[in-house]
Amino acid sequence: MFRSIRFVPLTIRLFAGRIARFRVWRIDNVRRKLVVGNWKMYGRLARNQELLQGVLAGVRELRGADYAVCVPYPYLAQAQSLLQGSNVAWGAQNLSPNEEGAFTGAVAPGMLTDFGCKFVIIGHSERRGLFHESNEVASAKFDAAQKAGMTPIFCVGETLAERESDITEQVVATQLDAVLDRAGVQALSNAVIAYEPVWAIGTGKTASPEQAQAVHAFIRRRVGGHDPEVAEKLCILYGGSVKAANAEALFGMADIDGGLIGGASLVAEEFVAICRAAQK
Numbered sequence: 001m002f003r004s005i006r007f008v009p010l011t012i013r014l015f016a017g018r019i020a021r022f023r024v025w026r027i028d029n030v031r032r033k034l035v036v037g038n039w040k041m042y043g044r045l046a047r048n049q050e051l052l053q054g055v056l057a058g059v060r061e062l063r064g065a066d067y068a069v070c071v072p073y074p075y076l077a078q079a080q081s082l083l084q085g086s087n088v089a090w091g092a093q094n095l096s097p098n099e100e101g102a103f104t105g106a107v108a109p110g111m112l113t114d115f116g117c118k119f120v121i122i123g124h125s126e127r128r129g130l131f132h133e134s135n136e137v138a139s140a141k142f143d144a145a146q147k148a149g150m151t152p153i154f155c156v157g158e159t160l161a162e163r164e165s166d167i168t169e170q171v172v173a174t175q176l177d178a179v180l181d182r183a184g185v186q187a188l189s190n191a192v193i194a195y196e197p198v199w200a201i202g203t204g205k206t207a208s209p210e211q212a213q214a215v216h217a218f219i220r221r222r223v224g225g226h227d228p229e230v231a232e233k234l235c236i237l238y239g240g241s242v243k244a245a246n247a248e249a250l251f252g253m254a255d256i257d258g259g260l261i262g263g264a265s266l267v268a269e270e271f272v273a274i275c276r277a278a279q280k
């Protein structure tokens with residue numbers, strides 16, 4: 001967890017109305033950890049209810065981090081009714097960049113906020129790969145999500161071929177720059193970045209904590225080149241085969257602020273254990 005050390009005033013009341021003033025070092029956690037489940041296209045009403053109740057029971061007492069689940073559209077109402085008032089937020093996995101119109105099959109940002117969505121995942125590699133979403137489309141969706149009052153979780157990450165060609169940073173920079181160029185660096189003060197190496201998604205292959213940390217630090221440096229304060233506060237999640245068994249090691253790295261969890265978010269005990277690892 002990232003910490004900043006500040007010199008702050010401290011006032012203590014003594015007896016007989018006397019006051020003593022000191023200056024002390026205070027250690028602040030600048031970033032709170034966040035764990036987000038990405039259910040992808042999984043779920044059924046009955047199964048979701050069991051899963052969400054299990055998650056709620058497991059994280060109810062956890063106060064040291066933030067939690068959310070991004071569910072398929074038809075289950076937003078169910079998530080809203082089961083999760084409202086709890087410490088688990090909810091969101092969607094995609095949206096249209098348009099406010100409304102003749103876009104058969106698309107879902108507008110305002111429709112998501114009607115159901116209380118706090119987050120929306122943007123530019124997931126499955127959207128980019130299977131649905132041919134370009135950086136341009138992803139950044140337009142980022143913008144639309146923010147304009148509607150949601151926090152976009154913007155995914156970046158390289159394929160195996162790109163990693164092996166040693167162009168990971170170049171790929172991630174291009175994806176990130178699409179948002180920086182369109183929305184400006186200040187937009188990242190209400191956004192989350194998820195670094196998800198494509199080769200680690202759903203494959204059981206996780207980036208090592210050091211491999212992930214290196215890219216997270218690169219992302220923070222790149223944003224820092226535009227605005228150091230925004231960069232320092234930016235929440236950067238890691239995603240790609242995060243499980244209870246590897247979460248603690250990943251979350252222990254300086255620039256990893258939590259996780260975007262696919263498969264393991266469908267099993268309550270696994271997801272809760274990952275949420276617990278974010279507390280440490």
Ligand code: PGA
Pocket residue numbers: 038196200201202203204239240241242260261262263264
């Ligand atoms: P995974 O998926 O945890 O199943 O690898 C992560 C994601 O795609 O967000």
